[in-house]
Amino acid sequence: MTVYQPKNPQVIFGGSSSSEQPSGTVDAPAAATYTGAAAYNPTVLQPPPVPSNPTVPTQFPVQLWSGGMANLSMPLPGTFYGFSIEMSISNHVxxxxxxxxxxxxxxxxxxxxxxxxxxxxxxxxNTQESAEFVESLPNNSIIAKDYAAVTGTTNTPPLQYTAELLYMMSNISSLANVHWYLGIPFFNTTPFDLSIMHEAQPILGDRLLGLQAGNEPDLYNAHGHRPEGYNQWNYFGEIGDLINQVGNDTEVTQRNNLFIVPSISLQWNPQDVWDTNIGQAYSADLFALSVEHYPTDNCAAQFNTGQPIRDPQATFPQFLDHTSALSNVGTFLSGTAYAQSVGKPFLMFETNTASCGGFAGISDSYGAALWALDWGLTMAASNFSGALLHVGGANAFYNPFTPPPTNQSTFRQWTVGPVYYSALVMAEILGPSNASQVVDLGMNSGNIYTPGYVVYENGNPTKVVLFNFVTDPSGNTDYTASISIGGGQTGQPNASPSSVKVKYLAADSVSAKYNFTWAGQVSLVSLMHYEHDN
Incomplete structure (x- = not known):
């Protein structure tokens, strides 16, 4: 629930809105025999049973205070949730x-x-790590991929790109005020290839927020990009080498507050990285500290790694309560504290439901929308400064949005995924003030199926966000939260408003794949779900 109403809930470039959506019902044989791209997989899972031992309490108070509450986050930007687009598919998106x-x-x-x-x-x-700038490509392409030289678990191809990619980004910025992150190729460090800095800085100007220095460096050794024994101190030294090279490069126009480090994925203990004091040692050169995290992975099924394959139906409940968000954020609390101590933002630079593209029936379900919103608010309440939801192309289940295959783009349309709704709702929750502070209410005696948050702006509670992860067709698990500001035993005057505006992000079931509504709107933009022929 939020109490914020934007003055114009929908913006359309070159089209009119539509509320049509396909049916969310797919029979089991059709899903079992589907052989098309992951982004259009019709699998629908069964929602978990209604909790019965114990049942979910359905009547409880929510007490707020005027002037603030304990454990409020730092002020947060409205742009908290953004998107991470794999460089190799940027020309499709x-x-x-x-x-x-x-x-x-x-x-x-x-x-x-x-x-x-x-x-x-x-x-x-991953595809930024060996990306090479070239003046031009055949057929006026802006990106070319070398599929004969793929590396890593996800079969990442080396890339070539032209300045047209950056000019396209600049034009997008002028239309929708998008600000960008890019990355320095980090597989070769002797010397670093700084072409992307040379090209992007004059083209993007202040629309370039920062440059990632290494993408998941804690995986470099396992993927054959660094020798055995490579660790956080080696990475620390490489950042120093990068900064020295940039300092001596006359083509670089902006050197301060630029790099994003270390973007690790938990193969190294984060505290070991903070113990290098990388944030203080290179403070003048850093834009932000960052990590990347997915709560689980589907690599065995997607890429035949030989590891046990996770069953999506058995895995689904892990995304459908507050435990997931709390357990995942705990690893990073020392990092957010360290970032604040050195005066830098702390970013979740890449996240989504599961690495290697997510799960059919989970990552493309309404449950994923709830999970991503709960995860985002938990990060916000824990003093992250922002988080980016990853877009992986047609072979991923978890995309916030997916363009149609290139050879069908003239007659197929885009798919809007569940976690895009999460980003949209998050934007409304935090709003444009950049003063919003969030706290996890631990409401309903900390019940894991009904988490809730309050947002304060300048000392005043402005929004309350309430979740119900339970699918219960009987309606018996619907709940009533009685919200009060001051009054009662608080020692403050009663400041509860006489009425509030309520918006629902809703669907028939956590397993639903279509027909989500936000504030009663079925369609966010004039986009139709792409229906695959298989």
């Missing part, structure tokens, strides 16, 4: 070139811009 930009992508960004003033988007990921 953003557009073909600087004069042919994807209108659906603009719509999606504009929806969030309208609520908070802008959007933060990263172009990078």
């Amino acid at each position: 953003l557009g073909k070139n600087s004069t042919f930009i994807s209108v659906p992508f603009l719509n999606l960004m504009a929806n969030i811009q309208e609520r908070v003033g802008g959007v933060h988007v990263r172009i990078g990921g």
Whole structure:
């Protein structure tokens, strides 16, 4: 529930809105025999049973105070939730070139811009690590991939790109106020290839937020990109080498507050990295500290790693209560504290439901929308400064949005995924003030199925966010939360408003794949779900 109403709930570039959606019912044989791209997989799982031992309490108070509450987060930007787009698919998502930009992508960004003033988007990921700038490519392409030289668990191809990619990003910024993160290729460090700095700084200007220095360096050794024994101190030294090289490069126009480090994925203990004091040692050169995290993975099923394959139906309940968010954020609390001590933002630079593309029936369900919103609010309450939801292309289940296959783009349309709703709702929750502070209420005696949060702005509670993770067709698990500001035993005057505005992010079931509604709207933009022929 929120009590914030944007003045214009929807922005449309070059189209009209539509509320049509396909049915969310798919028979089991059709799902079992499906052989198409992951992004259009029709699998629908069964929601978990209604909790019965104990049952979920359905009547409880929520007490707020005027002037603030204990454990409020730091003030947070409205742009908290942004997107991470794999560099190799950026020409499918953003557009073909600087004069042919994807209108659906603009719509999606504009929806969030309208609520908070802008959007933060990263172009990078594994494919940035060996990306090479070239003056031109055949057929006026802006990106080329070498599939004969793939590396890593996810079969990452080396890339070549041209300046047209950056000009396209600049034009998108002028239309939807998108600010960008890019990355320095980090597989080769002798010397570093700084071409992306040379090209991006004059083209993007202040729309370039920062440059990632290494993507998951704690996996470099396992993937054959560093020798045995490579650790956080070796990485610390490489950052020093990078800074020294940049300092001697006359083509670099901006050197301060630029790099994002260490972007580890928990193969190294985060505290061991903070113990290098990397944030203090390189403070003048760093834009932010960062990590990357997925709560689980589906690599065995997606890439035949030989590890046990996780059953999506058995895994689904792990995403459907507050335990997931709390257990995942705990690892990073020392990091958010360290970032505050050195005066730097702390970013979740890449996240989603599960690495290696997510799970069919989980990552593309309403349950994923609830999970991502709860995860985002938990990070916000824990003093993260922002988080980026990853977009992985047609072979991923978890995409916030997916363009149609290139050879069908003239007659197929885009898919809007569940976690895009999470980002949109998060934008409304935090709003454009950049003064919102969040606290986890631990309400309903800490019941894991009914978490809740309150948002304060300038000492005043402005929004309350209430979750119900339970699918119960009987309605017996619907609950009533009685919210009060002051009054009672608080020692403060009663400041409860006489009425509030309520918005619901709703679906028929946590397993639903379509027909989500936000504030009664079925369609966010003039986009239709892409229906695959298989």
